[in-house]
Amino acid sequence: MSDIRMPTLHTAGLAAAEAAANAALRLSPHSIEALKPLAGRVLALECTRPAITLYIHSEANGELRLQGVHDGPVATRVTGTAKDFASLAQAEDPAAALINGGIQLEGNSSTLLDMQRVFNDLDIDWEAPLVSGLGDVAGHQLAGMLSAAFHWSRQSGDNLRRQLEEFAMEEARLAPPKLALEHFYEDVQQLSERSERLEQRVERLRLRLERLRRAS
Amino acid sequence: MSEEETTHFGYRDVKTAEKAGMVRGVFDSVASNYDIMNDLMSAGVHRIWKRFTIELSGVRRGNRVLDIAGGTGDLAAKFAPMVGDEGEVVLADINASMLRVGRDRLLDKGVRGNLHYVQADAQYLPFPDDHFDCITIAFGLRNVTDKDLALRSMLRILKPGGRLLVLEFSKPRNPLLSRAYDAYSFSVLPFMGRLVAGDAESYQYLAESIRMHPDQETLKQMMEDAGFARCDFHDMTGGVVAVHRGFKS
16 A cells, blocks of 8 residues: 555646656657667656655656656666765766665666766757747747757856866865765765674674573 | 436436446447547646646556446556556447447557456446456546446445546535636536537536535545545645545455
8 A cells, every 4th residue: 555645736746847857858869769669668856855755657658657656676776865866866976876876776787877868968948849839030040049949058057067066176275075975975985784784693693692691 | 226216417316227328328429539628627737637647647568447337438548558468448338339448549559469348337337256356447447327326336346455546526615716616517518518518418418427526534434334444635736636546355
C-alpha cells in the first residue's frame, strides 16, 4: 500500500509537472530523441525531507510519465534530501556531484545521468508554436527574441556562477578550491564509514562481554 | 432470482429484472454529453481520480487489461500505450451507446491495434478464467444490479496475482463537506443536467445512486467476501470518491 496522504492533490501536482515537462520536451526535438533510448526505464527519486517519492517513466515516444506510486522494477533509485537533489540538478559535473553529495544511489546510475543531461541540454524551439499562433513574420521575430533571451539568461547565469566561484575562492578566500573540497568530502565519507564500522565492532564486543558475564 | 425481487434504482425500489434496462435508459440518454458533463460536474477532477487509479494499477508492457463500464474510454486510452503492442486492453460496457461513443472517440485519438471493444454485463463477463492482469471499473459498480455477483465474476477472470481496482463515489468523511456535497448533488447536478444535456432526471438518478452505493468499509468487506485478498482503499477529495484495490491470491 502506498503512503500517499492526499492522493488528489499529489496526483494533480504530478499531472501538472508532467504536462510542463512534456510540453518543454516537445519543443526541444533533440531532447525527445535523446530520451527515446531510455524507454521502459523507471527512475525513482525518493526525497527524504520533505518525504515525497516520484517515479519517472520514460515512454517509447520520448515523453515522460510521472507517478507517485509504482509497483514494478526500478532501474535507478536515488535517495536524498530536497537540497541534495537541487545540488545535483544544478551540478556542472553530475557524476562528481553524485559521488561527493549526500545522494544515495541504487541500481544503474546511467539512467539518472542521461536524464539529467537531457534536461540540462534542453534547447526549446519557440518558433513552431509561435509561428502557428502569430503567423510567419511576427512568430519568427518573437521566437528569435525568446531564444536569444533564453540563451543570454543561461550564459549570464553560468558567467555569474563562474565569477562568484572565482571571487569566493581566489579573491576573498571564503571557499576552498574544488579539488580540495572533493578530497575533504572523501575524507569525511571515509571517516563516516570507519565510524560505522567502529560502532559495529563496539556493539559486537559489548554483546560478547554480556554473554561472558552471563556465563560466569 | 425471482421476477418479484426488488432492488434500488436511485431512491426507488424497482424489480430486479428491470434495473439493467432502466440504467441502460439513463446512459443512452447521457452518452453523447457524457464527457462534457463529467468535466463540468467534477470541474475536471475526475481526470485526477482516474490518473491515480492508473498509478495504482501497476500495469506494464505486455499486460492484459479489462476496463469494465469503460464508457467513453478514458482509462482504456491511457492503458493502451502502457501495455504496448505485446499487451491488450479490452474496453467493456453493457451499454451500446456508451461503447459506440467510446470507440469513436478513441479511434479519433488514434488509439487502436491493441484495444478491443466488448459489450458485456459485469455480472456475467464473457472471458476465460485467469485471463487478465488487471481489471478496472470506474464509476460503474454502483449501476450494477448484483454487485456481489459482478465482483465474483471479475475475480474469476483475473489471473492469480492480478488486481481489481474499483473507482467509485463514496462517503465524504467530513460532515461539513458531506452537507455541501449533498447540496451540490441534489441542486446543482440536476440543474446542470437540464441545462447542458437537457436531461435533469438522469442526473437526479446519478446523485441518488451515489447515496445508495456502499461506503468505503462496506465495499472493502464485499470485495473480501467475494474472495479478493489484500484489499485496501484510498479516499480522494475527502472521501467523495474512493479507489478500492484487491488482489486474486
